[in-house]
Amino acid sequence: xxxxxxxxxxxxxxxPRVGGRAAQRIVLALLQxxxxxxxxxxxxxxxxxxxxxxxxxxxxxxxxxNCEFCRDPARANGQLCLVRDLGDVxxxxxxxxxxxxxxxxxxxxxxxxxxxxxxxxxxxLPARIDDEKIVEIIFALPNTVEGKTTQHYVAQVCRGxxxxxxxxxxxxxxxxxxxxxxxxxxxxxxxxDDGTLSIAxxxxxxx
Numbered sequence: 001x002x003x004x005x006x007x008x009x010x011x012x013x014x015x016p017r018v019g020g021r022a023a024q025r026i027v028l029a030l031l032q033x034x035x036x037x038x039x040x041x042x043x044x045x046x047x048x049x050x051x052x053x054x055x056x057x058x059x060x061x062x063x064x065x066n067c068e069f070c071r072d073p074a075r076a077n078g079q080l081c082l083v084r085d086l087g088d089v090x091x092x093x094x095x096x097x098x099x100x101x102x103x104x105x106x107x108x109x110x111x112x113x114x115x116x117x118x119x120x121x122x123x124x125l126p127a128r129i130d131d132e133k134i135v136e137i138i139f140a141l142p143n144t145v146e147g148k149t150t151q152h153y154v155a156q157v158c159r160g161x162x163x164x165x166x167x168x169x170x171x172x173x174x175x176x177x178x179x180x181x182x183x184x185x186x187x188x189x190x191x192x193d194d195g196t197l198s199i200a201x202x203x204x205x206x207x
Contacts, residue, residue, distance in 0.1 A: 005031070057128065059104030059121050061086055075101045078135040080128070082154065084108060084147075088140060095197045098138070103128070108146040109153055117153065125158055129174065138204060139178040151178065155207070177204040 005027060012023035030038040054060070055067035062068070069075055069089075079100030083089055084107060092098045105120045117123075128134070137158060141147040155176050 054104075058102050059086075059106060060089060060102060069101050075099060076132060078133060079138060080132070080134045080136070081138040081140050082151075083140050084142065091197070092140065097197060100138075101132070105150070105154070108141065108144075109150045110146045117157075120150075122154055122157055125154065126160070129158060135173055136175045136177060139176070139207070143179075151207075176207045178207050179204050 009020070009023045009027050012018055012026050013020050015023075018026070030041065051063045052061050053063075055062045055070055057066055057070045060067040060069060064071070077100050079098075080103055081092065081098055081100060082103050082105060083092070085104060089102050089104065092102075103121070103125065105122055107115050107120055109115055109117065109120070129137075137155070139151045139154075141151055158174060158176075
């Protein structure tokens, strides 16, 4: 196989949920396409990589100073939904079950994977809660051991029970909730249909 083609296949194969066979099909389709799709894809990837970056407030990707969610005054309703990654934000937006603001923590605490609090977007939470007058933290993390561990840790930080985040303090009116029934054990938001997600979000329970 041509070395350049092989290199391209390996790059596609590194993407989440794309194996070697799928990578080969993608590359073959792009190289055999006569409409300029490969060049358009390369240009779009280059432009996006150069201009898009995480929002300094919530972590959503944006090409502006702040993302669309942080700029929208209608979303300043006192609710802050904590999610693992941008894919979870897209899932919730598609379902239409949440109209507040988001905070992407960028992963889950995991001893096996070596993920520590310093690796996640947690330290800025207490200041953000205070600045935006947040009254409810909604945990929409995976229903896994890592997800529950992360949820417990973040709640402690926000309550001021840990000194990990500078400026953390005990914010008594703050309410913590999590998604209710409908999210199976080990489940990610990506695999939950809109109806089930709506029930789980609407019936969230206090923790």
